[in-house]
Amino acid sequence: MTAAIEVRAVEKRFGNVGIIRDLNLSVAKGERHAIIGPNGAGKSTTFNLISGHIKPTSGEVRLNGDLISGLRPFEINRRGLSRSFQVTNVFARMTVWENVRCAVLWATGHRYAFWKNVDSLPEVRQRTAQILDDIHLTHRRDVPAGLLTYAEQRELEIGITIAGGATVVMLDEPTAGMSHAETDRAVSLIRRLTEGKTLVIVEHDMSVVFGLADRISVLVYGHIIASGTPEEIRRDPKVKEAYLGEEAH
Amino acid sequence: MTTAATSTSKMAAEPAGGSLRFYGVWLLGIVILIVLPMIFSSGGSLTSFSLIGIAIVFALSYNILLGQTGLLSFGHAVHYGLGGFAACHMMNAVVSHGWPIPLPFIPLFGGIGGLAFAMIIGWVMTKRAGTVFAMISLGIGELVASSSLILRSVFGGESGITTDRTALPKLLGWSFGPQLQVYYLIAFWLVLSAVAMYALTRTPLGRICNAVRDNPERVQFIGYDPHVVRYFAFCFAGFFAGIAGGLAAINFEIANSAYLGAIQSGLVLFSTFIGGTAFFFGPILGAILVTYLQLGLTNLTTAWQLYFGIIFIGIVMYSPGGIAGLLMMHRPLIRAGTLWTVIPSYFVAVVPTVALACGVILTIETVARFSGGDPINMFGIAFRATSPVTWLTAAILVVGGFFVARLTWRRIAEAWDRAATVARDRGYLA
Numbered sequence: 001m002t003a004a005i006e007v008r009a010v011e012k013r014f015g016n017v018g019i020i021r022d023l024n025l026s027v028a029k030g031e032r033h034a035i036i037g038p039n040g041a042g043k044s045t046t047f048n049l050i051s052g053h054i055k056p057t058s059g060e061v062r063l064n065g066d067l068i069s070g071l072r073p074f075e076i077n078r079r080g081l082s083r084s085f086q087v088t089n090v091f092a093r094m095t096v097w098e099n100v101r102c103a104v105l106w107a108t109g110h111r112y113a114f115w116k117n118v119d120s121l122p123e124v125r126q127r128t129a130q131i132l133d134d135i136h137l138t139h140r141r142d143v144p145a146g147l148l149t150y151a152e153q154r155e156l157e158i159g160i161t162i163a164g165g166a167t168v169v170m171l172d173e174p175t176a177g178m179s180h181a182e183t184d185r186a187v188s189l190i191r192r193l194t195e196g197k198t199l200v201i202v203e204h205d206m207s208v209v210f211g212l213a214d215r216i217s218v219l220v221y222g223h224i225i226a227s228g229t230p231e232e233i234r235r236d237p238k239v240k241e242a243y244l245g246e247e248a249h
Numbered sequence: 250m251t252t253a254a255t256s257t258s259k260m261a262a263e264p265a266g267g268s269l270r271f272y273g274v275w276l277l278g279i280v281i282l283i284v285l286p287m288i289f290s291s292g293g294s295l296t297s298f299s300l301i302g303i304a305i306v307f308a309l310s311y312n313i314l315l316g317q318t319g320l321l322s323f324g325h326a327v328h329y330g331l332g333g334f335a336a337c338h339m340m341n342a343v344v345s346h347g348w349p350i351p352l353p354f355i356p357l358f359g360g361i362g363g364l365a366f367a368m369i370i371g372w373v374m375t376k377r378a379g380t381v382f383a384m385i386s387l388g389i390g391e392l393v394a395s396s397s398l399i400l401r402s403v404f405g406g407e408s409g410i411t412t413d414r415t416a417l418p419k420l421l422g423w424s425f426g427p428q429l430q431v432y433y434l435i436a437f438w439l440v441l442s443a444v445a446m447y448a449l450t451r452t453p454l455g456r457i458c459n460a461v462r463d464n465p466e467r468v469q470f471i472g473y474d475p476h477v478v479r480y481f482a483f484c485f486a487g488f489f490a491g492i493a494g495g496l497a498a499i500n501f502e503i504a505n506s507a508y509l510g511a512i513q514s515g516l517v518l519f520s521t522f523i524g525g526t527a528f529f530f531g532p533i534l535g536a537i538l539v540t541y542l543q544l545g546l547t548n549l550t551t552a553w554q555l556y557f558g559i560i561f562i563g564i565v566m567y568s569p570g571g572i573a574g575l576l577m578m579h580r581p582l583i584r585a586g587t588l589w590t591v592i593p594s595y596f597v598a599v600v601p602t603v604a605l606a607c608g609v610i611l612t613i614e615t616v617a618r619f620s621g622g623d624p625i626n627m628f629g630i631a632f633r634a635t636s637p638v639t640w641l642t643a644a645i646l647v648v649g650g651f652f653v654a655r656l657t658w659r660r661i662a663e664a665w666d667r668a669a670t671v672a673r674d675r676g677y678l679a
């Protein structure tokens with residue numbers, strides 16, 4: 001079976017600095033894959049490379065077997081890959097409802113339509129309402145996204161990411177900055193919303209990582225030093241030395 | 250004309266009362282347009298109303314760019330002007346070929362003119378937003394304006410292209426000679442265009458325009474190419490600007506290079522911004538106010554551009570949401586029932602603020618007339634520019650007015666804060 005995401009020998013240099021070096025990563029379809037690593041290891045950069053936000057200096061990225069490196073973000077998104085951002089990245093002046101609805105429009109085939117009333121598209125309305133319900137923001141639907149609390153914005157961020165129905169979902173530190181209770185809620189939300197999908201998640205909270213992931217990759221200085229099941233990662237001496245050791249949990 | 254916001258409006262499940270009010274507002278607008286010339290029937294007011302109607306269409310078209318898509322254009326008059334030229338050429342062609350096209354259809358050709366140019370240059374222009382777009386729009390504006398003086402066969406050089414609107418085939422016996430008939434033609438196209446532009450904000454494309462305005466980066470990750478979105482917005486804006494230009498061509502029976510120039514582009518930016526870009530009706534208010542000021546001030550004072558500048562700076566600094574933003578700020582207070590606690594402080598502030606304004610006006614007029622001119626007549630008192638009494642009065646009004654006014658403005662702010670806090674506590678967003 002072809003992998004959902006296949007990253008082969010990807011390099012990324014900013015100027016002379018090699019941030020990503022010989023990156024190889026394979027995520028199987030339907031898998032929940034966590035990427036962990038110390039601050040500045042290049043996790044977000046890896047997300048940017050896969051989602052088309054930046055282009056690799058060399059190497060290739062495949063989505064369901066098709067070459068996507070070099071494509072633009074919206075082209076990759078239309079092929080079924082959606083990502084969230086570590087720093088909340090929503091439509092601040094638009095309401096929660098409109099934020100989610102905008103993320104539904106392309107996938108429901110309405111694209112650039114200027115001859116349809118957006119309020120009278122039943123499937124758009126249903127899907128938007130469903131997602132608002134899923135992310136527990138129905139009671140905040142008419143609030144501009146910029147006025148939400150931090151935790152609410154993080155939930156909206158997830159909502160926008162999954163709204164288009166992508167089969168490959170990438171979440172960059174979805175629980176960063178959340179309280180313990182908020183994290184628990186977010187994790188069960190993520191678990192439910194990505195049921196049957198491929199999930200790639202960057203996460204610093206080890207309990208979240210080991211509770212959620214089928215497989216884990218450890219990224220250090222732009223290179224994956226180990227990739228395997230949570231059990232394998234826990235036992236891996238290289239990981240212990242390079243990462244888990246220094247960030248004792 | 251309508252109270253619906255383009256950014257934070259209530260969506261799908263609008264209660265029946267809301268939609269009734271919504272149609273009511275539009276209907277009221279149409280009724281006003283119909284009866285206005287019956288109440289104010291002088292030639293002067295008909296001319297003013299016609300100009301305002303054109304300015305509204307133009308400003309609304311500009312807000313497709315500025316308010317809805319976040320594109321700051323310094324060259325929007327290009328589409329207005331080209332629409333005007335297209336309409337003039339079309340009218341002349343209709344007359345010389347004897348085509349059966351009556352005058353009311355002409356603005357459509359203006360729109361096509363504006364749209365055609367937008368479609369041609371738009372793709373390159375909208376590649377980037379922000380400063381790059383603003384600079385290119387400025388360049389294109391200058392380019393077209395100067396070309397209009399060079400390409401004489403198309404633009405008629407200095408004198409422009411003239412036309413005779415009454416020479417076209419009549420429609421229902423209307424010759425469109427009298428200004429009243431022209432006014433109704435403009436009002437008709439105003440309603441048509443306003444409804445269409447409002448409807449555009451309610452389409453998938455219109456919503457995505459807002460998303461591009463708010464966050465062009467994120468839009469790419471929900472499947473949209475912001476370049477395409479901006480291009481669409483640019484074309485629609487060009488189309489409706491062309492309609493406005495076509496209406497102007499009908500109204501003046503001429504199109505010349507002034508239509509396309511930087512002054513016209515600046516004026517529409519000015520109207521739209523003063524009116525307020527965040528609400529659909531903002532540019533309507535702005536166009537009404539600015540056209541009136543323009544017509545009124547140019548007769549009253551030689552320094553009218555200075556007043557425009559002061560108003561513009563004042564709005565940018567103290568009310569970046571424009572007039573519409575100021576008005577809509579009150580909505581949560583009205584809903585929460587706390588507006589009445591603020592109103593008294595407004596009344597207190599009126600006197601010193603008016604004194605300050607008079608002082609500023611007196612100063613400007615004094616400076617403007619120092620080297621000669623009629624005395625300034627204010628409240629029946631004649632002030633001579635060279636008299637020290639005038640200077641002293643101006644100084645007292647400005648300095649005294651400012652210090653007293655500042656105290657009263659603080660009181661407004663305090664009263665406002667209290668009222669807004671209560672409104673927020675009662676669950677109305679402020």
Ligand SMILES: Nc1ncnc2c1ncn2[C@@H]1O[C@H](COP(=O)(O)OP(=O)(O)OP(=O)(O)O)[C@@H](O)[C@H]1O
Pocket residue numbers: 014019037038039040041042043044045046086
């Ligand atoms: N556009 C860029 N230009 C230059 N350097 C960059 C750029 N983007 C990222 N970097 C650098 O690449 C390195 C990796 O950054 P990245 O954001 O991918 O780390 P990360 O693993 O996500 O870290 P964190 O856990 O803090 O989110 C950092 O040193 C960062 O400064």
Ligand SMILES: [Mg+2]
Pocket residue numbers: 043044045086172
């Ligand atoms: Mg990161």
